[in-house]
Structure formats: C-alpha cells, structure tokens
Amino acid sequence: MDTGRLEQTALVLTNVRLSPVAVLLELRLPEMAAAARPGQFVMLANRRSYLRRPLAICGVNHDRRSLSVAMEAKGAGTRDLMELAHGDRITVLGPLGRGWRFSDFDAVIAVGGGTGVYALPTLLEAAQAARQNTICVLGFRERSRLVLEDRFRAAADTLLLVSELGGLDVTGNVLDGLRALDPRLLQRHAPERTLVACCGPAPMMRAVADWAAQQGFACQVSLEERMACGFGVCRTCACRVRTDDGWTYERVCHEGPVFDAADVIWEEDGDACEA
Ligand SMILES: Cc1cc2nc3c(=O)[nH]c(=O)nc-3n(C[C@H](O)[C@H](O)[C@H](O)COP(=O)(O)OP(=O)(O)OC[C@H]3O[C@@H](n4cnc5c(N)ncnc54)[C@H](O)[C@@H]3O)c2cc1C
Numbered sequence: 001m002d003t004g005r006l007e008q009t010a011l012v013l014t015n016v017r018l019s020p021v022a023v024l025l026e027l028r029l030p031e032m033a034a035a036a037r038p039g040q041f042v043m044l045a046n047r048r049s050y051l052r053r054p055l056a057i058c059g060v061n062h063d064r065r066s067l068s069v070a071m072e073a074k075g076a077g078t079r080d081l082m083e084l085a086h087g088d089r090i091t092v093l094g095p096l097g098r099g100w101r102f103s104d105f106d107a108v109i110a111v112g113g114g115t116g117v118y119a120l121p122t123l124l125e126a127a128q129a130a131r132q133n134t135i136c137v138l139g140f141r142e143r144s145r146l147v148l149e150d151r152f153r154a155a156a157d158t159l160l161l162v163s164e165l166g167g168l169d170v171t172g173n174v175l176d177g178l179r180a181l182d183p184r185l186l187q188r189h190a191p192e193r194t195l196v197a198c199c200g201p202a203p204m205m206r207a208v209a210d211w212a213a214q215q216g217f218a219c220q221v222s223l224e225e226r227m228a229c230g231f232g233v234c235r236t237c238a239c240r241v242r243t244d245d246g247w248t249y250e251r252v253c254h255e256g257p258v259f260d261a262a263d264v265i266w267e268e269d270g271d272a273c274e275a
C-alpha cells in the first residue's frame with residue numbers, strides 16, 4: 001500500500017501534562033483533523049524504534065486544524081513521544097482504522113479504563129452533537145491518574161468516575177461503576193437503541209461486554225493490539241472474529257480497532273488476540 005496519502009509531517013503545538021504519568025500532544029495536521037472520525041487512530045514515528053506507535057485520536061480542533069493524542073509511558077517509544085516539545089516535527093500516519101458506529105443509537109454509554117479512556121472523548125462529543133443521550137463510566141487506578149475530567153464532564157450527560165483505591169465517585173472497577181448507575185437512566189431508551197462503547201484492558205472489555213449483553217444493549221469494543229504497519233499489510237495485529245460459518249482473522253488496524261463485542265473471540269487469558 002502507498003502510505004504517501006496517509007503520511008503527514010506534524011508540527012507539535014503543545015505538550016500538556018494531564019497527570020503524573022500522562023501527557024497530551026496537540027499536533028497541527030490540517031488534512032487529518034478534517035478527515036478524522038471518532039474511534040480512529042494515528043501511528044506516530046519516534047526516535048527510539050523503527051516502528052511507529054499507535055495512539056487513539058483523542059481530540060480534534062477544527063479552528064486550530066489540529067488533532068491531539070494522549071499517552072502514558074509504556075516503553076521507549078512512548079517515553080520518546082512524551083518528550084516532544086512545541087516546535088518539534090514528527091511524521092504521522094492517519095487517520096487509520098474503522099471507528100465507533102454510533103449513529104443508529106439513542107444513547108451511548110462510554111466505558112473506559114487505563115489508556116483506553118483516550119479513545120472516548122471524540123465519541124462522546126460527536127454523540128452529544130447528534131443529540132444522543134451520553135453516559136460515561138471511567139476507571140482509574142487512583143485519583144491522581146484522573147485525566148481530561150473537564151472534557152468528559154462537558155460531553156457526558158452523566159459521568160461516573162471510578163477508582164480502585166478510592167477518592168472518586170465509586171471505589172472498585174468499572175463494573176462496579178456500571179452497577180452503580182441509576183437503573184432509570186439505563187431504561188430511558190429501548191435496549192437495542194443503547195450502545196455500550198468500551199476501550200481498556202481486554203479482561204475489562206470482556207466483562208463490560210457480558211454486562212451489556214445481560215442488559216440487551218449493543219456493545220462495541222476498541223481493541224489495543226501491538227501493531228507494526230498500522231494499515232493492513234503486515235498482519236501483526238490479527239485477531240479472531242466470528243463469522244456465519246465459524247471464525248476468521250481480522251486486522252485490528254484495518255477492520256478495527258472497533259469491533260462488535262459479540263463478534264470478538266476472547267482468548268482464554270482474557271486477551272482478544274492470539275500472541
Ligand atoms: C489502536 C490503538 C490505540 C492506542 N491508543 C493509545 C492511547 O491513546 N494512549 C496510550 O497511552 N496508548 C495507546 N495505545 C497503546 C500504545 O500504542 C502502546 O502503549 C505503545 O505502542 C507502546 O510502545 P512503547 O515503545 O512505549 O512500548 P514497548 O516497549 O513497545 O512495549 C512496552 C509494553 O507495552 C505493551 N504494548 C506494546 N504495544 C502495545 C499495544 N499496541 N497495546 C497494548 N500494549 C502494548 C508491551 O506488551 C509491553 O509490555 C494504543 C494502541 C492501539 C493498538
């Protein structure tokens with residue numbers, strides 16, 4: 001595949017610390033900002049590794065013709081990206097993948113944990129603009145890891161913050177948060193008109209998908225898998241999904257990262273993909 005059409009040089013506009021472990025980079029990328037859809041991602045080149053690193057498109061600012069990505073340090077690639085400063089330039093591939101399919105629903109329940117929360121603000125903002133009812137449940141290990149609270153509060157009609165160590169609305173995990181929602185909120189629309197959109201660690205997504213199925217809600221999950229190319233060629237990111245006559249491999253970067261949860265074949269360890 002010719003990546004020339006997808007690859008752009010971005011100017012770093014800002015690098016803002018979101019928490020002790022996370023930063024948000026705003027990148028001037030006029031064409032990508034115009035084309036980006038909620039749930040898509042970009043691949044960022046870095047100085048430490050040959051391979052680009054995938055990051056969710058966390059925000060789009062049409063006035064500044066920019067998009068933003070947020071990250072926590074996992075290894076050398078993300079550590080390098082977190083050091084970028086105003087005025088630096090970086091090559092970016094995107095927008096990539098197939099994002100959230102939310103337009104057919106009356107209500108969207110966005111559920112995120114860990115770095116998965118960054119795939120959700122653009123969804124909530126688009127759903128709110130489309131006058132859909134927006135509910136959001138976010139899980140953080142501890143209060144100090146809470147990020148983007150103002151944006152989530154502005155885009156969600158109902159926001160519930162959950163922490164394993166306490167100090168937020170609910171102590172526990174996101175399942176405890178979902179169970180703590182007022183049942184009247186969940187019954188406002190026909191179950192099939194409600195979408196649960198989830199991004200986070202695979203065991204969390206699997207548990208949230210089970211909860212959504214019990215409620216009769218549709219559920220989509222955004223899978224985070226290791227990627228090499230990011231645009232469908234290398235098959236590093238293959239995952240098993242159900243088909244009418246069995247199962248097949250699909251590429252998280254190309255057919256995903258967002259899949260219908262009912263189609264995902266979760267592996268025994270809770271991961272969605274085979275190692
Ligand atoms: C579609 C998509 C969207 C993502 N969005 C975000 C985001 O918005 N913010 C964010 O902080 N992270 C996001 N990630 C995860 C991010 O891409 C990885 O953390 C990053 O590639 C790790 O690179 P590294 O060089 O820092 O670490 P490495 O040295 O490559 O790996 C360090 C550790 O991270 C794990 N890891 C590596 N790649 C991934 C991956 N793709 N997914 C999960 N674990 C991984 C490794 O198993 C290892 O334990 C996303 C991943 C995908 C596929």
Ligand code: FES
Nearest residue numbers: 230232234235253
């Ligand atoms: S990362 Fe190469 S096909 Fe998905």
